[in-house]
Amino acid sequence: LAPWVPVVGLEIHAQISSNSKLFSGSQVQFAAPPNSLVSFFDASLPGTLPVLNRRCVEAAVMTGLALNCSINKKSLFDRKHYFYADLPAGYQITQQRVPIAVNGSLSYNLCIDNKMSQMVTKTVRIKQIQLEQDSGKSLHDDTRSQTLVDLNRAGVGLMEVVMEPDMCCGEEAAAAVRELQLILQTLGSSQAVMAEGQLRVDANVSVHHPGEPYGVRTEVKNINSIRFLAKAIDYEIQRQIEELENGGTILNETRAFDSKLGCTVPMRDKEGKQDYRFMPEPNLPPLILYDAKSLPANMNHQQVINIDWIHERLPDLPSVKREKLVEQYGILPEHSFTLLNEDGLAEFFESVVKRTQMKPKKVIGWILKDLLSYLKQHSLTVKESPVSSFLLADLLNLLEKKEISSTAAKQVLAELWKGEGKTPLEIVKEQKLELLQDQKELEQICQAVIDGQENE
Amino acid sequence: QKVSVEVLDHLEHLALVDFRDSEGVDWLQKAIQFADQLHEVNTDGVEPMDSVLEDRCLYLREDDVTEGNCTKELLGNAREKVEEYFVAPPGNIPLPKLEERETFLQGS
DSSP: OOOOEEEEEEEEEEEOOOSBOSSSOBBOOSSOSTTSSOOTTTTTOTTOOOOEEHHHHHHHHHHHHHTTOEEOSEEOOEEEEOOOTTOTTSEEEEOSSSOSEEEEEEEEEEEETTEEEEEEEEEEEEEEEEEEEOOOEEEEETTTTEEEEEGGGTTOEEEEEEEEEEEOSHHHHHHHHHHHHHHHHHHTSOOOOGGGTSEEEEEEEEEEOTTSOOOOOEEEEEEOSHHHHHHHHHHHHHHHHHHHHTTOOOOOOEEEEETTTTEEEEOSSOOSSOOOOOEEOTTOOOEEOBOTTTOOTTSOGGGOOBHHHHHHTOOOOHHHHHHHHHHHHOOOHHHHHHHHHSTTHHHHHHHHHHHOSSOHHHHHHIIIIIIHHHHHHTTOOGGGOSSOHHHHHHHHHHHHTTSSOHHHHHHHHHHHTTOOSOOHHHHHHHTTOOOOOOHHHHHHHHHHHHHHHHTO | OOOOHHHHHHHHHHHOOOOOSHHHHHHHHHHHHHHHGGGGSOOTTOOOOOOTTTTSOOOEEOSOOOBOOOHHHHHTTOSSEETTEEEEOSSOOOOOOGGGSOOGGGGO
């Protein structure tokens, strides 16, 4: 049987982290009373016009730069037409012809055979990043055969990140999305929390035989977590292979991932191929961005976005942070991955290192094995840890000064975990865990044990 | 060149317009003919202009919350509402196929 080559591409929508919406001044907030965060423009009332939010443009430029894209100094807005109850205007304002950023790349890492010690770096090309409006939310009420529409989300700014089909399986897609999520969170351009709909991923999947043209692709939607992303893609690849090996064909359709059943199912409500009748948005002139060279002399600062200014102020990206951690503290690359993977863990680690004489290479063991496993067991975030970095540092100092043994230290940590406000030193004294250093005292104890043996 | 029935049907589906009668279709034909005159101009090497606003400055707004909180007004014109939600049919109701709907196009 000829081998199959799966091909996976991703379209990712990241909600921009901003106070107000892309083209209007209503608030961006998750979970608010229905239709309370909606302006006349968002509700598409006649006579309203879009006004572009500066912060959203900056977020897109930052993200484009972080993903090694070329930023288009002139980009355009278009209307994409389709009818749906949560799209009151009947069209979405997007950037179809000339988006704000193109031709970038994202590097991500994969463990070979699930071994973190064996990591390989892969790259996926970024086709483009475009600014566009989010739609409102539809709540389907099947019992009363109606849909309830909440427009709070309508008009929120999105960055659509289009990844070329350079990936071949669920694991690669999941790793790429995870790295993108970390980058967005580091930049602050999106909080990228999938559970709150701030990061939505659609996967395009097809299979073909090596040397032959690409197969028909399906689009998989309704994926709510990175774990499900990998599952959905792998299921779809298998489904397509089985279908083709049984002599069937693949339809160019949209499928939804059913997380309960672990499979993809055809989506209803997609009536044939859509014709979006793209047209230029007549109410918005081209978006012009500047750099140090092209900066106009007499323009109001507030009206000017300088790409170079933004570039200079980009924070260290996750890959750079990891390298710095490895270089500065002598920890293993795989350690740096775990540190960055947990929100706040890297900062916790650095805080402990600052306050203890113990070598970072030893501290990392306590952080990754003892602290992190406690947190995971109790489903706590680093910020919620009952053991602060100060307390842990105090404990590790006692260990480093050989005032307690390593076993005793673990006992003290278990006690600290209860969060009763005792210091490590207090616990050591309470439980009499001090290591005896006094030579004479040790001799007396040994002698007593030997004497005891002789008497038997 | 006349616009085909297929294209007219397609347009009725996409834009939910109703060409209503031969006068409506005629009107459309004339509009297309009028616009087609643009093809007579040699545009080799000329950047297309898609908006008379192209030299205008796109105004950038500060990221402040200045609108919203007008639920009552927005729902004021809604024919039906449920606890401050707008009410819509369960899904898109597609326009019936050409053979199945009453449209002037059927006769063409």
